[in-house]
Amino acid sequence: MSKKKENNFEEMLSRLQEISDALESGDAGLDQSIKLYEEGIGLAKNCFAALKDAELKVTELKKQLENNSKE
Amino acid sequence: MKRKEESKENILSVSEITGFIKQTLEENFSDISVIGELSNFKAHVSGHWYFTLKDSGAQVSCTMWRGVNNYVFFTPQDGMKVIITGKITVYPPRGNYQIDVRSMKPAGVGELQAAFEKLKQKLAAEGLFDEQFKKPIPEFPSKIGIVTAKDGAAFQDMKSIAARRYPLVELVIASCKVQGEGAAEEIARNIRLLNKQNDIDLIIVGRGGGSLEDLWAFNEEIVARAIFESDIPVISAVGHEIDFTISDFAADLRAATPSAAMELATPDKAELSALLKEFSFSFNERMGRIISDYKTGIRKIISSYGFRSPQDLVNRKSQLLDNLIYRFQNNLEIKISDIKNRMKLLESKIEPHNVENVLKKGFTLISQDGKYITRKNKLADENSFEIKFYDGEVKIK
Numbered sequence: 001m002s003k004k005k006e007n008n009f010e011e012m013l014s015r016l017q018e019i020s021d022a023l024e025s026g027d028a029g030l031d032q033s034i035k036l037y038e039e040g041i042g043l044a045k046n047c048f049a050a051l052k053d054a055e056l057k058v059t060e061l062k063k064q065l066e067n068n069s070k071e
Numbered sequence: 072m073k074r075k076e077e078s079k080e081n082i083l084s085v086s087e088i089t090g091f092i093k094q095t096l097e098e099n100f101s102d103i104s105v106i107g108e109l110s111n112f113k114a115h116v117s118g119h120w121y122f123t124l125k126d127s128g129a130q131v132s133c134t135m136w137r138g139v140n141n142y143v144f145f146t147p148q149d150g151m152k153v154i155i156t157g158k159i160t161v162y163p164p165r166g167n168y169q170i171d172v173r174s175m176k177p178a179g180v181g182e183l184q185a186a187f188e189k190l191k192q193k194l195a196a197e198g199l200f201d202e203q204f205k206k207p208i209p210e211f212p213s214k215i216g217i218v219t220a221k222d223g224a225a226f227q228d229m230k231s232i233a234a235r236r237y238p239l240v241e242l243v244i245a246s247c248k249v250q251g252e253g254a255a256e257e258i259a260r261n262i263r264l265l266n267k268q269n270d271i272d273l274i275i276v277g278r279g280g281g282s283l284e285d286l287w288a289f290n291e292e293i294v295a296r297a298i299f300e301s302d303i304p305v306i307s308a309v310g311h312e313i314d315f316t317i318s319d320f321a322a323d324l325r326a327a328t329p330s331a332a333m334e335l336a337t338p339d340k341a342e343l344s345a346l347l348k349e350f351s352f353s354f355n356e357r358m359g360r361i362i363s364d365y366k367t368g369i370r371k372i373i374s375s376y377g378f379r380s381p382q383d384l385v386n387r388k389s390q391l392l393d394n395l396i397y398r399f400q401n402n403l404e405i406k407i408s409d410i411k412n413r414m415k416l417l418e419s420k421i422e423p424h425n426v427e428n429v430l431k432k433g434f435t436l437i438s439q440d441g442k443y444i445t446r447k448n449k450l451a452d453e454n455s456f457e458i459k460f461y462d463g464e465v466k467i468k
Binding site: 009010013020024026030041044048050055057059060061062 | 210211216221230233234238239240241242243244245246261264265268340343344346347348350351353354355357358361362364365
């Protein structure tokens with residue numbers, strides 16, 4: 001679950017860059033630009049919150065191995 | 072008989088003499104330290120070590136048993152000068168003696184340096200340090216495997232830096248000894264174990280500062296090879312800034328300290344926050360510009376000829392109307408003043424003929440039944456008429 005969230009951070013950042021480029025190029029129409037803008041602002045907020053709320057997770061390899069072998 | 076007996080007593084069996092030798096040697100050399108150069112070093116699969124210690128004039132066989140040799144912090148190499156401690160043992164079946172080695176240490180720091188250089192050259196020649204094999208360090212790792220002692224200061228430092236810089240990351244600690252017996256093997260094994268996990272993005276291998284002996288596990292071939300063979304990028308972080316180890320050369324990236332390694336491994340939360348703010352700002356700025364561009368576009372369209380002409384038409388008609396009204400008002404005034412002028416002219420023409428003037432001169436007017444009589448034949452009744460003077464009228468009856 002958290003793994004997915006973490007992976008998403010990089011994806012979210014690259015999406016932000018895409019949106020930034022699209023808005024910069026001005027190729028998108030007004031409707032599309034507004035949609036991109038809303039998505040971008042929302043995404044930036046989510047990233048910010050993810051960073052702010054995140055707590056470092058520490059696991060031990062040996063415990064993980066035991067868990068894996070149980071499965 | 073006696074002589075025979077004596078001679079009998081003097082004749083020893085091989086076992087007897089060997090027994091005496093064994094007893095003599097083992098009693099007198101039960102705790103010796105010897106300095107010499109290693110040669111024919113062999114680590115047997117059983118775990119025992121067999122080697123020869125020599126100098127320019129002599130040599131002696133040595134054994135070092137499994138369990139005991141675990142305490143040697145370095146892997147002995149032929150040519151290395153070492154000091155061993157142990158005891159002489161005699162092996163009767165072969166009739167030879169050897170040193171049963173209890174401990175071994177390099178004869179000096181120079182020996183370790185020499186071993187270090189030798190291994191470094193060997194691995195370099197094999198290409199283990201080649202740039203072409205260096206893997207890039209991921210920018211946003213989600214899981215970092217850490218090979219170090221769980222209770223060491225290095226791990227505490229790395230944890231606090233990860234928490235501060237990039238708490239989104241998960242640290243997977245593969246705890247092991249980082250010095251002394253078996254440390255190199257454990258380090259190498261943990262690197263391989265982490266490689267068997269399928270979700271580790273990066274491995275940090277290291278430990279905090281210490282003496283050359285403390286750090287020696289990271290100068291072992293087995294560690295260098297495990298790092299080189301890792302499919303996951305490896306950052307090596309051993310000791311302090313000044314400490315270089317073989318694992319540093321084999322790793323994809325060398326960090327001066329474990330803390331520095333974690334800094335290299337993680338993006339900075341503060342920088343990311345700034346980046347996100349920048350994104351938000353630029354989105355607002357760009358959206359504002361897009362909207363204002365559209366506004367300008369709309370204004371341009373509105374002011375374009377096509378949109379302007381109806382307005383112009385209205386404006387023209389309005390102007391025409393204004394003109395007409397103006398002209399109309401103008402004409403009326405001209406006409407009125409024209410009429411006024413003509414009236415004045417007529418008045419001036421009429422004035423001389425004003426009857427009052429005639430009366431004033433003394434002439435009179437005769438009227439009958441309200442009409443002025445200007446000719447004799449118009450007079451109907453000679454006895455009833457009115458005479459009008461300048462200063463009044465008189466009725467005649």
